[in-house]
Amino acid sequence: MKSTLGFALCLILIGLESAVVFSQVGADKKPTLPPPKKTTTKTTTPAKRATRSSRSQSRSISRQPSIPSFRPQNPKIELVPIPGGTFRMGSEDGVGLNDEHPQHPVNVKSFYMGKYEVTQGQYLAVMRNNPSSFTGCDKCPVESVTWSDAQEFIYTLNKLDAKYVYRLPTEAEWEYACRAETAGDYAGPVAVLAWYYDTSNKATHPVGTKDPNAFGLYDMHGNVSEWCEDWYHDSYDRAPLDGSAWASGGVQRYRVSRGGSWAVDEYFLRSALRNRDPPANRLSITGFRVVAVLRT
DSSP: OHHHHHHHHHHHHHHHHHHHHHHHHHHHSOOOOOOOOOOOOOOOOHHHHHHHHHHHHHHHHHHSOOOOOOOOOOOOOOEEEEOOEEEEESOOTTSSOGGGOSOEEEEEOOEEEESSOOBHHHHHHHHSOOOOSSOSOTTSBOOSOOHHHHHHHHHHHHHHOSSEEEEOOOHHHHHHHHHTTOOSSSSSOHHHHOBOTTTSSSSOOOTTOSOOOTTSOOOSSBSSEEEEEEEEOSSOTTOOSSSOOOOSSSEEEEEEEESOOTTSOGGGGOTTOEEEEOTTOOOTTEEOOOEEEEOO
């Protein structure tokens, strides 16, 4: 019996030692945990951010309505052929104002001249603006234009028309065309030719609504005064005799304008009457018409 108890005690001791050993091994071994889940964070580089920003701006720009660029249009000015010839320019002694003398012969070559004064509609088609005081009338002459405005219009017109070269008339060409082979103060009865103080109701009128002169030109008397190419000289002494512009000497503070206007009395509509104006003047009585020659 003692041997049996001894054997059992031995077994118990062996079991306790094994438990101690196994517990020590478990204490030395670290527990194994499942690997952490990888989380990916999208990072945007500066280049990508710039690309996205530019795309966004492109989309916003493309949604904005586009503004059409202005393209000058050829106003298709109607021209009248003026035959060459010789005439006496200015006024006879004892007639007219001092700067209309001395009367002298001028030989003018043939040219083309605008049948009408340049209208507001034509000016708008070329220049994109209308400086006129009397607005709302496309067929009325453009006015309140400076001499330089007229030159800018002509410069642009010359780029639009392949057939003609345009410019302002010389003073001699203007008077020759106004007279239309007449020698008196007017090219005909003023009341049927001109819009002036007595007939205009203090405003411009559509071009071509009065009678033309013998060359077929309208409003050479009245409606608006018309810029010429020349510098103003207070006398015709040593004036060109070939119809060319007087581009040197004189009072180079003034350019010549001709024809009278809606605002003046009959006397100031005379064919020989000359006006002088600073080229920067903008007056509701002043416009222009063009002359042209064929391109060669």
